[in-house]
Amino acid sequence: MNTHPLVEARNLTLRYRRGKRAALDDVSFTVPKGRVIGLLGHNGAGKTSLMKALVGLKSVEGELSVLGRKPMRERSQLLAELSYIPDVAVLPRWAKVRDLIQLMSGLQPRFSPERARQLLRRTSVGLDDKVKHLSKGMVVQAHLALVAAIDARLMILDEPTLGLDVLSRKSFYEMLIDEWCDGERSVLISTHQVEEIEALLTDVLMLDEGKLVLNLSLEAIEDRFVALSHHPDAAAAVAAAHPLLRYRVQGGQPAALFDGEPPQQLAANAQRFRPSLVDLFVALTRKPELAPRSQA
């Protein structure tokens, strides 16, 4: 197997209208093999646009190579080689799950019907169930089983856990680990369930208003960002050190998040802890309601 990254994106920019804010603004990143990458961002941050660009459903400026192909020019070949679940994924309501397996066999050269049936056995979805009689969680599970049965090196999932209850989300995460974490395949997954998915990820891409504000492995995040909980009396000194974010941890203790090492004097009188991905997300992305409105 070659060692080229599965995705190479350089300076991707997408503008829906001239003069308007870009949906994607100079975004560059690579996806090596064997990674589980979380794509995080508020609604409207550009997650879906980026995923559509990767599979050739949206034309962008910049250089983009996915599985060694140019997505816009080789869309149909590309869609046959990767697994993609869009955010508005719908399975035909009239169909039985058995019909969908047959349909996929005809459409997808790399699809394995046996594998799909095997994966479905782990869910509560039956082969003779009609899509319209399945719950939302079961539809997603069926969809995921169908997509996971494609022998692809890259899986792109746009908010697969949206609207799922906690048990369905858990079985989704189990399937992700069982089927996709083999050191070769990579998964790009967008989600708002940041806390739940944190332990499953190897890397994080964070989008804010079309800009990539973080592109790091979780290991590097632990090395780079420092969280300190401190005595309320130290508040002024903490503020003077310009942390990324000031907040409170469990128990109401004030805390601060720093990009890099905080001043030594400060660190000596405070307790270091692991900055969670959620706190980092809040620190690095603007809340939409706080963004200044443009005078159109």
Place this chain on the structure above:
Amino acid sequence: MHSAWNDTAPIYRQLAQQLAGQLLDGEPPEGAPMPSVRQLAQQYLINPLTVSRALQSLVDEGFLEPRRGLGMFVTDGARQRLLETERTTFLRDEWPVLRDRLRRLGLGAADLNWENTQ
């Protein structure tokens, strides 16, 4: 779902600590194989790379050893060494906190029930 993890340390450290705690209870016993990376990843719902990191840190501390093609095994004497490490950590980190609390409450050795009875 993620309730097993807290903010005190990186997730791989927390997993290493949990696994060390189990080794101390003889689970698995010395000389026996550890569950595979895949099994642990499924059990704890964390990325296999994080599991590998946790196992590697236990190798670095001498509690596990990799055997070619067979996976990780608990080293001879791992339990005794873990016990010593845990004792040192307790006396260094936890005991001063506990002692201060006992002092504040005015409790001495005679006030504490040292037998495991209700």
